[in-house]
Amino acid sequence: MNEQEESNKKQKTSNESTDFLNFDYDFPLDTTASGIPQENSSIPEDLFMFVTDTNDINTAPESSVIKTTKPIPQQQQQQQHQQQQKKSTEPPNQGVYTIVVGGKPFRLSWESLKSDGPSNFFVEYFKKKKTRVMHIDRDPDIFEFIVRHLRGYYIRSTDDIQNQSLLYDATYFGLNRLKKLLQEYLYLNVGGRVFRLPWTLFQKDGTHNFFTGPLMHSLLSPHTTEGNSPPIYIDRDPDIFVDIVNHLRGYTIHIRDEMHRKNLLKDAQYYVLRQLSDKILTAQQTVAGFGEGSNAEVLLLLQDVRVANMLPPKVTNISIPNLLISQDWSLTQIQYKRVKDGTPHALLVQVSDLCMQIHKSANTVKLMYEMNHANIKKMNSIANMAKATRGVNMEIYIDTYCAITIDDNQVKSIEYCIDNDLIDTNWEVCKKCDMEDCQMSRLILQRAICGVHLVDNMITLCALRLEAISSRFRLNLKREFLSG
Structure with missing residues (x-):
């Protein structure tokens, strides 16, 4: 190979090495025979803007990355516009x-x-x-x-x-x-005294009572068609209401006497506080601790018996002599449940201010009671609930261990008093009784505690304790003079 061919070969190689720089830039590029740029050659700054390493894509500046954005929906654009407009019109x-x-x-x-x-x-x-x-x-x-x-x-x-x-x-x-x-709070004027109480307090005696029912609706919705409703005024005893509030707060109410108990019961029923009424009615609760099969007892005034709380009768064997003639009766004892726990109790009732008749013949003594209309109506309700097909038995039985007090003296039995002339009685011939040679006298029954039983399909009272007065003279002795 001669020198001319070798020179042409070098020139061809030099041209091939500079072909990759074939851009349409208007600037002179001086090269040597070997194709290397000279020091005074100027290269544009963006010459290598498209020459990058694939490993450095994630580190490239944001200005070098082409972003694509999704179009914003028209509804979203309207919401953004409304928010911006609201911010612009919102006062400082x-x-x-x-x-x-x-x-x-x-x-x-x-x-x-x-x-x-x-x-x-x-x-x-x-x-x-x-x-x-x-x-x-x-x-x-x-x-x-x-x-x-x-x-x-x-x-x-x-x-x-x-x-x-x-x-x-x-x-x-x-x-x-x-x-x-x-x-959150109830302002209540009871008898001229204002109470501030939380509404949640009245829900402790059930969700349906005087306060959580129409009263709450009236106070919390004051605007009516007739105008604004006035504040609630309740014309009841504020001292009794204090006792009721203390009970709702969890305290035990001290019942001072029978009058206080009756007034407390009246207001508890007025406010439809059923659990409190039940506690007052069953305030005197005893347990029969003698004999087999004994169970808890509950003592109520006859008028306070709530028929809905009675349970199906329970058959028990109790010895109830018919005065002189002792006889064991197969009794069906009336059961009663308390509202709060539903525990069954033997029902005892207290009756008072009745006239009691004593009927005696040669071999038999029996007692009959005379009740007012309200007591007879309550006894009939109990008979209907107990399914006593023969109704109410007007004869009152005496329990073997009945505690009897006549003219303030405790006695063994009615028969013993009759035989020994311990009571002042005026006997007269009975014209209504079916017993032969029957004589009748009367006692004033001040109060008595009796069990309620179903005997021979009849509601029957069995006296456990009774206090009586034998004559008008004894009654007058109990009268009290006015003070002063």
């Missing part, structure tokens, strides 16, 4: 607004006005009217409490009238948070 939090209530001005910031919101009477008014002054014909004294509430302070009513007025205005202005706060 510290903007001051004047509310004139009953001629008295109150100045509040926009932040305070919307604190019980997001929407209420004030917010909607100022947004709509584009003004900073409002005139309202309401009570300025009540509105002072509302202003304190809007500013974030805790408020508390002083009485039932103020609390009801605050509830009215909270409803009028659409302040739902204030309404909820006011409805």
Whole structure:
């Protein structure tokens, strides 16, 4: 190979090495025979912008990455536009607004006005009217409490009238948070004394009573078609109501006497507090601890027996002599359950102020009682519940171990008193009794405790304890003179 061919070969190689730089740039590129650029050659800055390492793609600057975005839906665009428009029209939090209530001005910031919101009477008014002054014909004294509430302070009513007025205005202005706060407590005027009590307290005696029913609806929905309902006034004894409240709080009520028990029972029934009524009715509870098969007993006044609480009769064998003639009766004992736990108890009833007839013949002595209309009606209800097909037995039986007191003297039995002339009785010929040669006398039955049994398909009372007066003379001895 001669020198000319070798030179042509080198020139061809040099041209091939510079072909990759064949760009349409308007700048001179001086090369040597070997194809290497000279030091004074200028290279554009973006010459290598498309020459990258694949390992460095993730580290490339954001400006060098081509981004693709999904189109925003039209509904979302409208929502974003509305939010931006709302922000642009929202007044500044510290903007001051004047509310004139009953001629008295109150100045509040926009932040305070919307604190019980997001929407209420004030917010909607100022947004709509584009003004900073409002005139309202309401009570300025009540509105002072509302202003304190809007500013974030805790408020508390002083009485039932103020609390009801605050509830009215909270409803009028659409302040739902204030309404909820006011409805947590009940302001109740009982006999002229105001009580502030939580609503949850009255739910401890069941969900259906005087307070959780129509009263709650009336107080918590004060606006009616006839106007605003007044605060509730209950014309009952406030001292008795204190006892009831203490019971609902979990305390034991001290029943001072029979009159206190009756008054407490009346108000418990008036307020439809069933559990409290049941406790008062079953306040005297005993346990029959003698004999096999004995069970718990409950003593109620006859008029206080709740027929719905009676249980199916239970057959027991109890020795109940018919006075002079001792005889064992197969009895069906009436059972009674308490409202709270439903435990069965043997039912005992207390009767009082009755006229009791003594009928005697040659071999038999029996007692008959005369009841008023209310007691007879209650006995018939008990008979219907117990499915006593023959109704009520007007003969009263005497238990073998009955404790008998006549004219303040404890006696062994009615027969013993008759045989030994220990009681003042005026005997007369009985014309209604079917016994031969029957004579009748009367006793005043002051009070008696009797078991309730089903005997021969009749509801029958069996006396366990009785106190009686034998004559008018003994009755007059018990009369007391007026003091002074």
